[in-house]
Amino acid sequence: MANHTNHNSHAESHGSLKSYVIGFILSIVLTIIPLVLVMNPLFSKAGTIIAIMIMAVLQFVIQLFFFMHIREGEKPRWNVQTLVLGLVIVLTIVAGSIWIMAFNV
Amino acid sequence: MWESLKEFASWFFVTGDPLIYGAMVSIALTMVAIVFVLTKYKKWGWLWREWLTTVDHKRIGIMYLIASLLMLFRGGVDALLMRVQLAFPNLEFLHSDHYNAIFTTHGTIMILFMAMPMMFGLFNMVVPLQLGARDVAYPFLNAVSFWLFMFGAMLFNLSFVIGGSPDAGWLSYPPLSQNDFSPGPGQNFWIWGIQISGIGSLATGINFIVTILKMRAPGMKLMKMPMFSWSVFSSCVMIILAFPILTVTIALLYLDRFAGAHFFTMDGGGNPMMYLNLIWMWGHPEVYIVVVPAFGIFSEVVATFAKKKLFGYTSMVAAVMGIAILSFFTWAHHFFTMGTSANVIAFFAITTMLIAIPTGVKIFNWLFTMYRGKISFKQPMMWTIAFIPCFVVGGATGVMLSVAPADYQYHNSYFLIAHFHQVLIGGVVFGYLAGIYYWWPKLFGFKLDEKLGAWGFWLWNIGFYVCFMPQYALGFMGMTRRYYTYGWDLGWEPLNLVSTVGAFLMGAGFVFQVWQITYSIKHGERDTTGDPWNGRTLEWSIPSPAPFYNFAVVPQVKELDDFWRVKEEKANGTYKEEPVHLEPIHMPKNSGLPFIMSVCWFIAGFGFVWEWTWMAVIGMVGVALVMWARSFQYDTDYYVPVDEVRRTEASLGRVY
Numbered sequence: 001m002a003n004h005t006n007h008n009s010h011a012e013s014h015g016s017l018k019s020y021v022i023g024f025i026l027s028i029v030l031t032i033i034p035l036v037l038v039m040n041p042l043f044s045k046a047g048t049i050i051a052i053m054i055m056a057v058l059q060f061v062i063q064l065f066f067f068m069h070i071r072e073g074e075k076p077r078w079n080v081q082t083l084v085l086g087l088v089i090v091l092t093i094v095a096g097s098i099w100i101m102a103f104n105v
Numbered sequence: 106m107w108e109s110l111k112e113f114a115s116w117f118f119v120t121g122d123p124l125i126y127g128a129m130v131s132i133a134l135t136m137v138a139i140v141f142v143l144t145k146y147k148k149w150g151w152l153w154r155e156w157l158t159t160v161d162h163k164r165i166g167i168m169y170l171i172a173s174l175l176m177l178f179r180g181g182v183d184a185l186l187m188r189v190q191l192a193f194p195n196l197e198f199l200h201s202d203h204y205n206a207i208f209t210t211h212g213t214i215m216i217l218f219m220a221m222p223m224m225f226g227l228f229n230m231v232v233p234l235q236l237g238a239r240d241v242a243y244p245f246l247n248a249v250s251f252w253l254f255m256f257g258a259m260l261f262n263l264s265f266v267i268g269g270s271p272d273a274g275w276l277s278y279p280p281l282s283q284n285d286f287s288p289g290p291g292q293n294f295w296i297w298g299i300q301i302s303g304i305g306s307l308a309t310g311i312n313f314i315v316t317i318l319k320m321r322a323p324g325m326k327l328m329k330m331p332m333f334s335w336s337v338f339s340s341c342v343m344i345i346l347a348f349p350i351l352t353v354t355i356a357l358l359y360l361d362r363f364a365g366a367h368f369f370t371m372d373g374g375g376n377p378m379m380y381l382n383l384i385w386m387w388g389h390p391e392v393y394i395v396v397v398p399a400f401g402i403f404s405e406v407v408a409t410f411a412k413k414k415l416f417g418y419t420s421m422v423a424a425v426m427g428i429a430i431l432s433f434f435t436w437a438h439h440f441f442t443m444g445t446s447a448n449v450i451a452f453f454a455i456t457t458m459l460i461a462i463p464t465g466v467k468i469f470n471w472l473f474t475m476y477r478g479k480i481s482f483k484q485p486m487m488w489t490i491a492f493i494p495c496f497v498v499g500g501a502t503g504v505m506l507s508v509a510p511a512d513y514q515y516h517n518s519y520f521l522i523a524h525f526h527q528v529l530i531g532g533v534v535f536g537y538l539a540g541i542y543y544w545w546p547k548l549f550g551f552k553l554d555e556k557l558g559a560w561g562f563w564l565w566n567i568g569f570y571v572c573f574m575p576q577y578a579l580g581f582m583g584m585t586r587r588y589y590t591y592g593w594d595l596g597w598e599p600l601n602l603v604s605t606v607g608a609f610l611m612g613a614g615f616v617f618q619v620w621q622i623t624y625s626i627k628h629g630e631r632d633t634t635g636d637p638w639n640g641r642t643l644e645w646s647i648p649s650p651a652p653f654y655n656f657a658v659v660p661q662v663k664e665l666d667d668f669w670r671v672k673e674e675k676a677n678g679t680y681k682e683e684p685v686h687l688e689p690i691h692m693p694k695n696s697g698l699p700f701i702m703s704v705c706w707f708i709a710g711f712g713f714v715w716e717w718t719w720m721a722v723i724g725m726v727g728v729a730l731v732m733w734a735r736s737f738q739y740d741t742d743y744y745v746p747v748d749e750v751r752r753t754e755a756s757l758g759r760v761y
Contacts, residue, residue, distance in 0.1 A: 078318075085342075085346075085430075092434065093386060096437075097379070097382050097383070099449060100437055100449050101376070101379060102445075102446070103444065
C-alpha cells in the first residue's frame with residue numbers, strides 16, 4: 001500500500017542499471033583490496049589497519065550514494081537527520097570499541 | 106545398510122534422555138493431529154488462502170501472537186524445569202549438560218522468540234489502526250518478516266530433538282561457543298535461528314518507521330500521534346541501528362566455527378572479549394527495544410482507564426526518543442568486570458544511571474495521569490498498576506548494579522538474575538499482557554473474561570514476588586547464575602524452595618490465562634460498539650473486529666486523542682457531521698511468496714547448521730529465485746469496490 005497508485009511513472013529516480021553495476025563493482029573491489037593486503041602483507045601491521053579502515057569508509061560512502069540514494073528524495077532534511085544519527089552511532093561503535101578494548105594500554 | 110542408518114539416526118537425533126523422548130512423542134502426536142484435523146475438515150485450502158498467504162497486518166499480528174504464546178509456553182517449561190532442579194540441594198533431576206541447554210534455550214526463546222514476536226504482534230495489531238491507515242507501508246515485506254521469524258524460531262526449536270540444543274548461554278560467549286568447546290550443530294542452530302529471524306526483525310523495523318512517517322491519517326501531525334505509535338517509532342529506530350550489529354557479530358562467530366576464522370578465538374590474533382563488546386552493543390538496545398513499546402501501552406491504558414488526557418505528552422515523547430539514543434551509550438555495563446580502564450567504567454556507569462531519568466519522568470507522568478482520574482479497574486489497568494511498583498523496584502536495583510565498584514560483587518549473581526527478570530517480567534510481560542487484554546476486543550470482537558483473568562493476574566503477581574525476591578537475597582548469599590546444583594552446607598535451600606514455589610504460581614497463572622482465552626471464545630462479552638473501553642484513539646472508532654480494509658472512510662484528525670474529541674463534540678452538540686463519501690479502497694493482494702521464501706531460508710539455514718554446503722546452496726538459490734520472481738510481479742494490488750465496502754460496513758452495523 002505504499003504510494004504507488006500508478007506503476008508506470010515514478011516521481012523520483014531509483015538509479016539506473018549502470019549506477020548499480022558501478023556501485024557493485026566498486027564495493028567488491030574495495031572488499032578485495034583489504035583481503036589481498038592481509039593475505040600478502042605489503043605494509044606494517046599499523047599500515048594495514050589504516051588501509052582497511054580507509055577502504056571501509058570509502059565503501060560506506062559508495063553504499064550511501066549508489067544504493068541508499070542519499071541525494072534523492074523530496075525532503076533531504078530527513079536524509080541529513082538520519083545520516084547524522086547513523087554517523088553518531090557508527091562513531092560510537094568504532095571509537096567505543098577501540099576505547100574499551102584498549103585495556104589501559 | 107540398516108546399521109549405517111541406525112548410526113546416522115543416533116547422531117542426527119538427540120538420544121538418551123527420557124524427557125526428550127517424551128517431547129519427541131508429543132511433538133509427533135501433535136503434528137499428526139493437526140494434519141488429521143486439517144484433512145478431515147478440508148481446511149488446507151482455507152489455511153493457505155486465509156493465513157499462510159495473507160498480507161493483512163491484523164492477521165499477521167494474530168499469527169505473531171499465537172507463535173509468541175507457544176514460545177512463552179516452551180520458555181516457561183524450561184524455567185520450571187530449572188526451578189525444579191534447584192528446589193533442593195544435590196537434586197539429580199537434570200544432569201549438568203541438560204541444565205546448560207535449558208538455561209540457554211530459556212533465555213534465547215524468551216527474548217528473541219517470545220518478547221520480540223509478541224511485540225511485533227502488537228505493532229501489527231495496533232499501529233495502522235491507530236494511525237488511521239489501511240495497512241502497513243509494505244504489506245508484502247511484513248509477511249516476509251513474519252515468516253522469516255517463524256522459520257527462524259522453528260529452526261532454533263528443532264535443535265531440541267535434532268542435533269542437540271545449544272548450551273553456551275543465551276548470548277553464546279566465545280571461547281565456550283567455539284568449535285573446541287561446543288562441537289556439533291547445537292551452536293549453529295543458535296546462530297542460524299537468530300540470523301534468519303533477525304532479518305525479519307530488521308525488515309519490520311524499517312516497515313513501521315515508514316508506516317509511521319508516511320501513512321498517518323490527514324491532519325495527524327507527529328505531535329498529535331498516539332503515544333503507543335511514538336513508542337513503536339522509538340523501538341524501530343533502535344531496531345534498525347542495533348540489529349545489523351547482531352547480524353554481523355554472529356556471522357563472524359559462524360565464520361570462526363565454519364571457516365576456521367580467528368575473530369573471537371583465543372589464538373591466531375582473535376579476541377573473545379571483542380565478541381562481548383559487540384554483542385552487548387546490540388544486547389543493551391535490545392532490552393529497550395522490547396520495553397519501550399510496553400511504556401507506550403501503559404500510556405494508552407492509563408489515559409483510557411483514568412478517563413483523562415495523558416499527563417505530560419510532550420515529555421513522554423522526549424523520554425521515549427531520548428531512551429532510543431541513550432540506549433546506545435551504555436553497553437559496557439554488562440561487562441564491568443572484564444577489566445578495562447577506570448575511565449571506561451566511569452563513563453558507562455554514569456550513562457547507565459542517566460537512563461533512570463527519562464524512565465522516572467514516565468513513571469511520574471503515569472501517576473499524574475491517574476491522579477484525580479475516575480479509574481476503572483479493568484484487566485489492562487490492573488496489569489498497568491501492578492507494573493509501576495514492580496518496575497520501580499527493578500529499576501532501583503538496576504541503578505544499584507550500575508554502581509561499578511559494587512557491581513564487582515553483584516556481577517553474574519542471582520541478584521542480577523532477579524533484577525533483569527523484574528524489569529523484563531514487570532515491564533515487558535506485564536506491559537504486553539496489558540496490551541493484549543486492551544486490544545483483544547478490537548482484534549477478535551469479544552472481551553476476555555474478567556474473573557478468570559483476575560485469577561491469572563493475582564497468581565502471576567504473587568508468584569512473581571515469591572519467585573524473585575528470594576533470588577535477590579540468594580545473590581547476596583553468593584549464589585551465582587547457571588549453577589546446576591548446590592550443596593546442603595551453603596544454606597541456600599529454603600530460599601531456593603520458596604523461589605520454585607513462586608515459579609509454579611506464575612505457571613498456574615499462565616494456565617488460567619489459557620483457560621480464560623478458550624472460555625472467552627464461547628462465553629466472552631461480545632463487543633458490538635467497537636468501543637468497549639470508552640477509548641480515545643482512532644482504532645476504537647471502527648467496528649470490532651476491524652474489517653480487512655480497517656477504515657471505510659479515512660478519518661480527518663484535528664487533535665491528539667481525536668476519537669475522544671469527536672465523542673465529546675457529539676455529546677455537547679457541537680459536532681459538525683460531514684458528508685461521507687465512500688470511495689474504492691486500494692488494497693494489497695495476498696501472496697504465497699513470503700512463505701515460500703522463508704521455507705527456502707529454512708532449508709539454507711538447516712544446511713548451514715549441519716555444514717552441508719550443498720543444502721545451503723539449494724536453499725539460497727531458492728531465496729534468490731523467489732526474489733527474482735517477485736521483482737517481475739506487477740499485479741500486486743487491487744481496489745475494493747464501493748458496493749462491497751457498503752455491504753461489509755452494513756453487516757457490521759454501520760450504515761453509509
